[in-house]
Amino acid sequence: MQDKTKNQFRKIKITKNRIKKTPKIILSLLIIKVLVFTSYCSEKRKSVQKKNHNATIHEHYHEHEKEHNHEHNGKTREKIEQQKKKEEKEKKKIFYCPMHPNYTSDKPGKCPICGMDLIEKKESEKNEEEKTSPEKSIFISPQKLQLIGVSFTRVLKEEVEKEIRIYGYISYDERKIVSITPRFSGWIEKLYANFEGKEVRKGEPLAKIYSPEILSSFQDYLILKKQHEKSGDEKVKETLSELLKSAKKKILLYDLPQVEIERLLKEPSPYIIIRSPSNGVVIEKKVFEGSYFQAGSEMFKIADLSQLWFIGEVYEKDIRDIKENEKINILITSVGKTYSGKIEFIYPHVEKEVRTIKIRVSLRNDDGKLKPYLYSYAYIKIPLGKQLTIPESSVIISGEKTYVFIKGEKEGELIPKEIKLGQKLKEKYIVESGLNEGDEVVSSGVFLIDSESKLKYALESFGGMHEHGKTHENSENQKDAKNKTQNKNLNEQEKGGHTHGKQNH
Numbered sequence: 001m002q003d004k005t006k007n008q009f010r011k012i013k014i015t016k017n018r019i020k021k022t023p024k025i026i027l028s029l030l031i032i033k034v035l036v037f038t039s040y041c042s043e044k045r046k047s048v049q050k051k052n053h054n055a056t057i058h059e060h061y062h063e064h065e066k067e068h069n070h071e072h073n074g075k076t077r078e079k080i081e082q083q084k085k086k087e088e089k090e091k092k093k094i095f096y097c098p099m100h101p102n103y104t105s106d107k108p109g110k111c112p113i114c115g116m117d118l119i120e121k122k123e124s125e126k127n128e129e130e131k132t133s134p135e136k137s138i139f140i141s142p143q144k145l146q147l148i149g150v151s152f153t154r155v156l157k158e159e160v161e162k163e164i165r166i167y168g169y170i171s172y173d174e175r176k177i178v179s180i181t182p183r184f185s186g187w188i189e190k191l192y193a194n195f196e197g198k199e200v201r202k203g204e205p206l207a208k209i210y211s212p213e214i215l216s217s218f219q220d221y222l223i224l225k226k227q228h229e230k231s232g233d234e235k236v237k238e239t240l241s242e243l244l245k246s247a248k249k250k251i252l253l254y255d256l257p258q259v260e261i262e263r264l265l266k267e268p269s270p271y272i273i274i275r276s277p278s279n280g281v282v283i284e285k286k287v288f289e290g291s292y293f294q295a296g297s298e299m300f301k302i303a304d305l306s307q308l309w310f311i312g313e314v315y316e317k318d319i320r321d322i323k324e325n326e327k328i329n330i331l332i333t334s335v336g337k338t339y340s341g342k343i344e345f346i347y348p349h350v351e352k353e354v355r356t357i358k359i360r361v362s363l364r365n366d367d368g369k370l371k372p373y374l375y376s377y378a379y380i381k382i383p384l385g386k387q388l389t390i391p392e393s394s395v396i397i398s399g400e401k402t403y404v405f406i407k408g409e410k411e412g413e414l415i416p417k418e419i420k421l422g423q424k425l426k427e428k429y430i431v432e433s434g435l436n437e438g439d440e441v442v443s444s445g446v447f448l449i450d451s452e453s454k455l456k457y458a459l460e461s462f463g464g465m466h467e468h469g470k471t472h473e474n475s476e477n478q479k480d481a482k483n484k485t486q487n488k489n490l491n492e493q494e495k496g497g498h499t500h501g502k503q504n505h
Contacts, residue, residue, distance in 0.1 A: 093106065093120055093121075094106065094120070094121040095107065095108050095109070095118035095119060095120050095121065096118060096119060096121050097111035097113065097114065097116055097118055097119075104121070105118055108120070119143075138405075138413070138414045138415075138416070139410070139412050139413055139414075140412050140414065141412050142411060142412055145412065149444055150442055150444060151442070151443050151444045152407055152440045152441065152442060152443060153390070153391055153394065153440070153441055153443035154438060154439070154440055154441075155388055155389070155390055155431065155435050155436065155437055155438060155439045155440075155441060156388070156389060156437065157386050157387065157388050157389075157437045158386065158387070158389060159383070159385065159386055160383075160384050160385075160386075160387050160389060160425060160428070160430065161381045161382060161383045161384060161425075162321065162381070162382045162384055162423055162425055163379050163380070163381050163382075163425070163426050164314070164318045164321060164322070164379065164380045164382065165377055165378070165379050166312035166313065166314050166318075166328075166359070166377060166378045166379070166380070167312065167313060167376075167377045168310055168311050168312035168313055168359075168376060168377065168378065169310075169311055169373055169374060169375055169376060170308050170309070170310060170311075170332070170363070170370055170371065170372055170373060170374040170376060171308065171309045171310075171311045171372055171373070172283070172303045172305075172308065172309065172372050173303075173304070173307045173308055173309050173362065174309075176278075176280070176303060176304035176305075176306075176307055177283075177301060177302070177303045177304075178277055178278055178280070178301070178302050178303075179298055179300070179301050180206060180274060180276075180277075180298070180299045180300035180301070180302065181296060181297065181298045181299065182209070182254075182274070182293065182295065182297075182299065183253065183254050183255055183295050183296070184211050184213050184214055184254050184295050185211065185213055185292075185293065185294045185295050186209045186210055186211030186212075186213065186214070186272075186292070186293065187209065187210045187211075187290065187291070187292050187293075188207055188208075188209060188287050188288065188289050188290060188291050188292075188293070189207075189208040189209060189210045189271065189289075190207065190208035190289065191206075191207050191208075191287065191288065191289045192204075192205045192206055192207060192208075193206040193207065193276075193282050193285065193300060194285075194289075195282070195285065196282055196283060196284060196285050197281060197282065197283075198281065198282045199280070199281050199282075200276040200279070200280060200281070200282060200302060201276065201279050202276055202277065202278050202279050203275050203276065204275060204276045205273050205274070205275050205276075206274045206275060206276055206299075206300055207273075207274045207287070207299065208271060208272070208273055208274075209271070209272045209273075209274060210270050210271055211270055211272055212270050214254065214256075214264070214270065214272055215268055215269065215270040217247070217250055217251055217254070218251065218264045218265065218268040219268050220247055221244070221247040221248060221250075221251060221265075222265070222268060224240060224243050224244045224247055225244055227240055228240040228241055228244055256272065257275055259275075260272055260273060274299070276302060277302075278302065278304055279304055279306070280302040280303050280304040280305065281302065281303055281305055282300055282301070282302055283301050283302065283303045284298075284300065284301035285299075285300055286298055286299060286300070287299045287300075303372075305365055305368070305370075305372075306364070306365055306366065307362060307363070307364055307365060308362075308363050308365050308370050308372065309360055309361065309362060309363070310330050310339075310341070310360070310361040310362075310363055310376065310378065311358055311359075311360060312358065312359045312360075312361070312377075312378050313351070313354065313356035313357070313358055313359075314356060314357050314358075314359055315355070315356055316350065316355055316356070316357070319346075319357050321380075321382050322343065322346065322359065322380070323343070324343050324344070324345065324346060325342050325343060326342065326343045326380060327340065327341075327342055327380075328340070328341055328342065328343055328361055328378050328379075328380050329378060329379055329380075330361065330363065330376055330377075330378040331376065331377060331378070331379070332370070332374055332376040333375075333376070334374055334375070335369045335370065335374070337369065339363050341361040341362060341363055342361065343359050343360070343361055344360050344361060344362055345359070345360040346358075346359050346360075347359070347360070361378070384423070384430070387422070387430045387431075388430065388431040388435060388437060389425070389428045389429065389430055389431065390404065390428065390429055390431055390435065390441055390443075391427065391428055391429075391441075391443045392424075392427050392428060392429060393443055393444055394441045394442060394443050395419075395421065395429055401418055402418065402419055402420070402421055403416050403417055403418045403419060404416075404417055404419055404434075404435070404441045404442065405417070405441065405442040406435075406439055406440065406441055406442075407439075407440035407441070407442070414442065417434055417435070418434060419431055419432075419433065419434030419435055420432045420433040420434055
């Protein structure tokens, strides 16, 4: 027991001693931290002072360098200008092919493509080509313009007329076609108009017909007529006269020629001669000898060719300029003759397959040279008054834009100009806006100029990209060189500072 109590008292004393020592330890730690912080601050202050000292030395050095460079740059500029003048004098001559301007050489000789002699490129041509800008103006040397065959035309204000071409064909005059359709039945005993295309005259026999129906009708009429003449009773006579009228009416309804009616009234017969009602040509024949036909069936169709129709087809865009009674000229190439007439009728509908509207013109065919379904075309001239016009060859249509090339004030200068066109004439266009009277436009070789301007634009844009890449590369090289010189200068300054400190020491 005594040992245990002694151990406890010992432990209590140790803990009391530790508690007394802890404030001293904490205080010593704080003192160490303060000392460390003060030493760090002094070192930092020294480094900042050193940097400021170096900066002042660097500034003095740069001021001295600027003064030196200013004097040096004056001398180098003079040298560069002298060098440029020498290079300009020593520039090599450039030779090109007139037929292939893209091929150039620094020596005279022959073109490897076509074998032509190379021509020396003058300074004026070089300057003009350098000024070329497809968006504003194009410069082409007079020699090139002559080689590609460029010519100019003045924009004029003149009286113009629009010519509309109408394609069509010759057709039958529908008013001159007759159909032979008997109103009775029978058989074809004899056929006189026995082929299509046969020319017939008015009153000429077409066919001999056997018809018991006609014989019966005429016999009934003649019997009633005899009874009417013999009858003495007035009432019977009145009844017979009524029957006689109806029998005669029936005969007239057969629409027989008067000659045939008179013949059959004298001597009834089942044979009837069908005659042509007009001059013309048999264009359809639907019966043959010995064939039976019923009342109302068509036997022949005859057309009078002394007058024919021209049926023309007008496109929708031109129909606004077409009017009835308008004078029209019709050329038939197969006949070699031009016929004049007036538009009689404009059809009220559009042919939906070909999107055209038909017109009709009557033509006399007294000489018989016109034949149905001959191919032909017509043209109408419509006056449009005074208008600004340019040749069709001057116009370039590029997508939605239309433009021409105008002759500039300088030699070889061509200016592209956007314009708005009106109606298309035979070989010209009406100009609504974009040009003035007296302007000179390119009338031939315009597509060669257009292609050359686009080619130059493409080459220039490609060259600009190449130069831009070079300048970017040069700028990077200049930056690297500048950085190297700065590092070199700093090293020299540090060396100079060290030697200066040693001497002072």
